[in-house]
Amino acid sequence: MTDRSLARDDLGLEAALRSLSHEIDWPTAAPTAVSGATAGPDIATRVRVRLSSGDRRGARRPWWVIGGRPVRRSFVLAVAALLALAIVAGAVGLGLPGLRITFGEPPASLLPSAAATGSPTQGDSPPPTPTVPPVPGMRLNLGRQVSLAEVESMTGVPVRLPTDERLGPPDSVWIDPGKFDQIAYVWESSETLPETSERGVGLILMRFAGRSDEEFYQKVLGTGNRLQTVFVDGHEGFWISGEMHFFFYVRNDTQDYVDDGRRWVGDALVWHDGEATYRIESALGRDATIEVAESIE
Amino acid sequence: MYGVRLSWRAVHIEDAELIARARSGDVAAYEAIVRRYQDVAVRTAHLICPETDADDAVQEAFIKAFDALPRFREGSPMRPWLLRIVANEARNRRRSAGRRHGLALRAADAIGPPRTAPGPEQLVMAAEQRSELLAALATLRDDDREVLGARFFLDLSEAETAETLGIPRGTVKSRTSRALGRLREALGGGEGADR
Numbered sequence: 205m206t207d208r209s210l211a212r213d214d215l216g217l218e219a220a221l222r223s224l225s226h227e228i229d230w231p232t233a234a235p236t237a238v239s240g241a242t243a244g245p246d247i248a249t250r251v252r253v254r255l256s257s258g259d260r261r262g263a264r265r266p267w268w269v270i271g272g273r274p275v276r277r278s279f280v281l282a283v284a285a286l287l288a289l290a291i292v293a294g295a296v297g298l299g300l301p302g303l304r305i306t307f308g309e310p311p312a313s314l315l316p317s318a319a320a321t322g323s324p325t326q327g328d329s330p331p332p333t334p335t336v337p338p339v340p341g342m343r344l345n346l347g348r349q350v351s352l353a354e355v356e357s358m359t360g361v362p363v364r365l366p367t368d369e370r371l372g373p374p375d376s377v378w379i380d381p382g383k384f385d386q387i388a389y390v391w392e393s394s395e396t397l398p399e400t401s402e403r404g405v406g407l408i409l410m411r412f413a414g415r416s417d418e419e420f421y422q423k424v425l426g427t428g429n430r431l432q433t434v435f436v437d438g439h440e441g442f443w444i445s446g447e448m449h450f451f452f453y454v455r456n457d458t459q460d461y462v463d464d465g466r467r468w469v470g471d472a473l474v475w476h477d478g479e480a481t482y483r484i485e486s487a488l489g490r491d492a493t494i495e496v497a498e499s500i501e
Numbered sequence: 502m503y504g505v506r507l508s509w510r511a512v513h514i515e516d517a518e519l520i521a522r523a524r525s526g527d528v529a530a531y532e533a534i535v536r537r538y539q540d541v542a543v544r545t546a547h548l549i550c551p552e553t554d555a556d557d558a559v560q561e562a563f564i565k566a567f568d569a570l571p572r573f574r575e576g577s578p579m580r581p582w583l584l585r586i587v588a589n590e591a592r593n594r595r596r597s598a599g600r601r602h603g604l605a606l607r608a609a610d611a612i613g614p615p616r617t618a619p620g621p622e623q624l625v626m627a628a629e630q631r632s633e634l635l636a637a638l639a640t641l642r643d644d645d646r647e648v649l650g651a652r653f654f655l656d657l658s659e660a661e662t663a664e665t666l667g668i669p670r671g672t673v674k675s676r677t678s679r680a681l682g683r684l685r686e687a688l689g690g691g692e693g694a695d696r
Contacts, residue, residue, distance in 0.1 A: 214678070214681045214685075217681050217684060217685060218653055218681070220630075220634060221634070221649060221653035221654065222653050222656075224631060224634055224635070224654075225653060225654040225655075225656070227631055228654070230540075230543070230544050230547060231543050231544075231547055231552060231555060231556065232540065232543065233536075233539035233540050233542075233543050233559070246536070246539060247535060247539045247542075247543070247556070247559055247560050247563065248532045248533075248535035248536035248539055248563075249532070250560055251531070251532065251535050251560060251563045251564060251567070252528050252529070252531070252532040252535075254560075254564060255528045255531065255564070255567060256528050
């Protein structure tokens, strides 16, 4: 040892140990990605989710399986709605105004292919095909196609679009009145906009209308997902990457369950700007997607 | 000093309120408790079991602590009670994983960059000193390392250390003294107690 004074007496050793404690790279309660960003919820959030779902065991049994058998979809939805309401009442932890996020594999009955049936607002969600559809986004169950000029008159929401140079004007615009005038802007893939998992689609920007205190969203992420906390123009948001995403929300006022009902086409950025919740899906990667989001005017 | 007391009382009172709510099934209140102590809990587990198991051990311990809330003695401090559950869970994981593997991981991975920016010679010496100290700690018995970690890494009081490790307070004193002697011996700087 280069400095024997440490080992000379107890006081010296105690001081050395206390000093060493500040030099140790202690693990934290939130998983950290290679980039140094938070890669998932902290332990408190994971404990809350497990307790809320009744999961007291270390085994990672899916939360919708009770007594070894999958429960009926209607029961799952009712439990999900009650759980989400309880979480909103708690109003702490991981989430945005109008958005709650939990982890777990989505029940098979709620996967987009199954969820796309049985509801007029859900439509069809066909698997990707090698052909490029004539209108980008037309196979994504985004609602009714409209023109840019119609957006404000139909929804009362002014058009706000990214000014990032990688994007021009959107190539198609969609409104879904069944989902609180959800607006979706779709851009074709291009040299500057890599293709998502949907042929011909480079980026989707969605805006969810409605007041955040009247409804909330709950997101169920598959185990292959990663969640990172990010900021968009100072507003907290989440970058969700990995495998299947699944999204649904429940209205607080009517208790109606609203199923997103479509597959996601890329990694997603979700944030709330104080008025509405936005979601961008793209293949640009986290930082470039945040740049696009921050260019919205 | 007066301010410190006020601050401690505020935390203590708030703990009591959160505990009462959590006992009645308020999961959000319990989440707030976990968030308050999760970092020290992770460090506690990291001292005891392999780093790869520490996160799971803490999560599992907090789940068990929630179920054990009805047995929590009203008015007692929350932190050592929780840390004792964490320490027990971490020990269980250590038994499964094997001690030497875990220690090697900690010794190799735990060295961070120096916080200060001394001259080149000092930098090397500081890093070497940290390495040797960590290596010497790794040679200690589990109970010696735990008591030193609780007292000097986690900065727990003797009473908190006693509750966290599940030993009498007097044992904390004697074990700390003995562990320091053994550490000094491992560093080659003095006589240590018999092992």
